[in-house]
Amino acid sequence: MSATSRPIRAVLTPIHRTIQPLTARASLALRVALLTTAAVAVTLAAVSALVFVTVKAEFESSLDESMLRRANAAVSEGYTASKEELDVAGIKIFVVRGGQIFSRRGEDTTLPLNNNEIEVSIGEAKSSRRTTMIDGELYRVIAVQAGEGSALVLAQPMESIDRALERLKIILLLASAAGVVLAGGAGWVVATNGLRPVRRLTAAAERVARTSELRPIKVTGHDELARLTTSFNQMLLALDASQERQRQLVADAGHELRTPLTSLRTNIELLGQAAENPDRQLSLSERTEIMDDVRVQLQELTTLVGDLVELARDEPMARDPEQLDLADTLTSALDRVRPRAPGLTFDVEAESWTVIGEPPLLERAVTNLLDNAAKWSPAGGTVTVRLVGGVLTVRDDGPGITASDLPHVFDRFYRSNEARTLPGSGLGLSIVRRAAERHGGNVTAESPAGSGSVFTMTIPPPDGRSSASHTRASARSQS
Template sequence: MSLALRVAVLTTVAVAMTLGMVSAVVFVTVRAEFTSSLDDSMIRRANAAVSAGINEPLLSDPSTNALAYIGIQPFIVQSGQLIGNVQNDSSEYAKLKGYRELEVSIGERKVSARTVTIQGVPHRVVAVPAYKGRALVLVQSMESNRDALERLKIILLLASTAGVVLAGLAGWAVATNGLRPVRRLTEATEHVARTTDLTPIEVRGSDELARLTTSFNAMLVALDASQERQRQLVADAGHELRTPLTSLRTNIELIGQAADNAERSLTDDQRHEIMGDVRAQLEELTTLVGDLVELARDEPMTRDPAPLDFADVVNQAVYRVRLRAQDVHIDVDLSPWMVIGEPQLLERAVTNLLDNAAKWSPPDGEIRVRLAGGVLTVADDGAGINEQDLPHIFDRFYRSSEARTLPGSGLGLSIVKRAAERHGGTVDVTSAPGSGTTFTLVLPEAAANELT
């Protein structure tokens, strides 16, 4: 069952129940009103007859029984017996002898009213006190009331049926038109799944469904941007991987040719040079693959972050860089700063900053590392960065014209930015040609309750 059909069915059922309850209340109310009105009329007539001095001979005389002409049969109850027109002396009228009328005749009840069926027709029986030991009983047919109620029942049934049908049609129309944006979203989703086309759909109106469409379009835009980043990453990675792989293949082919042909044997110096080149290319390739794996993770931190002193992380990174950059001096001044984060990722980010500073520092240059109040600065005495390159140095695979002649993949600073963002921090750079470069990494301090 479709959603529109379910809405139409539920609407129809709700309207049917409402109309059924309303019709029942109307029918019961009208029937009670008819009965109450008839009782009031008969009681007034009975009291008027008693006040006029009606007695047994008058009731027994057909010529004087004026009430019979208007459809009312009068009787007197005396000592448990009915006294009235002899024409009414039948087994059917014996039903009129009831304890209620007897109680009225002996004064235990002021008035009584009930319904009996005589010859298949409902009659209303009303009794009022007449004189000592007697009660005047009036009997009137309710056939006209019954016919009126039957007509009312038919009218209510027809009106309710028509109301249910109209409610069903209206519910179907409202559901069909109201769910049209949902169907458009469904068709758009199926189109995306079938064709991978992420074109946003048209937004109509300003209601909740329009907001849903806007949210869906935002999701499509985000998905398209994610796919574009993935495609760009694959393209850039392929471009960057091609250089070390080509160099490795060339060196391996040289070694293979020398092994197959004695005339092309390599000297020890040539062999050491080739093997050194191979090791360098393997290290570059390993670094590049690690960087690509790190940058390919678009999810937030999923490892278990732990409280740590950022100063310890910086010290460990400085120790690593000093081992491979012995021709530069690293001046360190650190203050404790507790953070919540991933030590491996933070250490890699700081190492990338130090490696970048060491790469651009002149021989016997100095790298100044300072950590105070959660602000880490790494400053070098290098040639600086051109103004046109500054906005792009944190982009993936971006390398300035000067950097293309040096080892590297253009991913190190992207990892620094990613690490800062994953830890709720920021990274920035200031530089000018000929005056060195300063990177600033800011991380928020861990709250006191997070350190316990």
């Protein structure tokens, strides 16, 4: 740190420490107004200083030129023709000879000799000019050559110039003060009006925090604040949609959980009554039937809870996804589905397809597609599975999906009239869609007339392009 910067820092640091707590407690509009006022004050101070210095230099230059004309005229006329004029102007006359200065009129007033006048007297300079004090008064001193080895020195008081500069200083100070006041008021008005949308956003955010009402606010204008308001409204709409989905999920989950829980409670109450009342003993077949029903309901309840947990997750893909082969995932899913679908034929042709993702989620999605096809296929039917270029197609031989149900098959808890008599929670295909979207893909459903249903799930490769090297592996099996 330089020696010059240390005193400046020593002055600014206390000021900064004093202002910082004040601005930290002030409102944004007040801070903007203060900054505007400070900027205008610095600008006016710089302009005023420049005007003052320029006017002062002009005054001195004009005075110097006037005194030089008089001095040259006095020298050329032998000090006599301009004497009366010099007396009227209050100019003191001195002569420099031999390195000494003498009063031309024999006055007691002495002028402090300067090297400038000596240089003029010996011919090293044609003229000189400076400002000095004489008898406690400020004078402007001009020296010109007055022959060999001598110089004529004129000293004129600067009282009139000082008075003019003082008046100018007062005018500049008053004008600057008025400008600062006006700038402060204008800055406050501009900041207050300009930050009105921000205050509206603040009030809206406080209202949301206080009442949980996600009501958008009115957008006015097309500037950055209008864009901020639009973004805030979009955020409110997204939050409202998210809350609506959560409420719908809770409502649907409560409705779906009620059935297995009611069945479980009924069966457990029957077993409890049989254990407490010897007259109401159950036969072995009845007990077996009740226990089988309990196991089925527990399995359904477990599946439903797992599906709900999966759908309730809103976080993005795992931070450490794995590289996997979708064909291996399909093989694992087939190994799980085949034991649950005896009598069905799975016609499978799969290409190796490398993706980066979550193996459990992808396997669950593929398993749900296969389970859905197996559930709707008739006994002895065939489930056709193809994996080509990252596109997994699952076709069944079932009755197909009606046109009214087709747009809703991937909705949560949606079950067609025909599906209400079959086991399931109505969440399997929703998980399939979620898994595809989390991996940058999609899933669609079709139901060609007379040829069952076709579900197509597409998972893109890591680089978004089709893979060039895939090994073909075909398998045909019958359970």
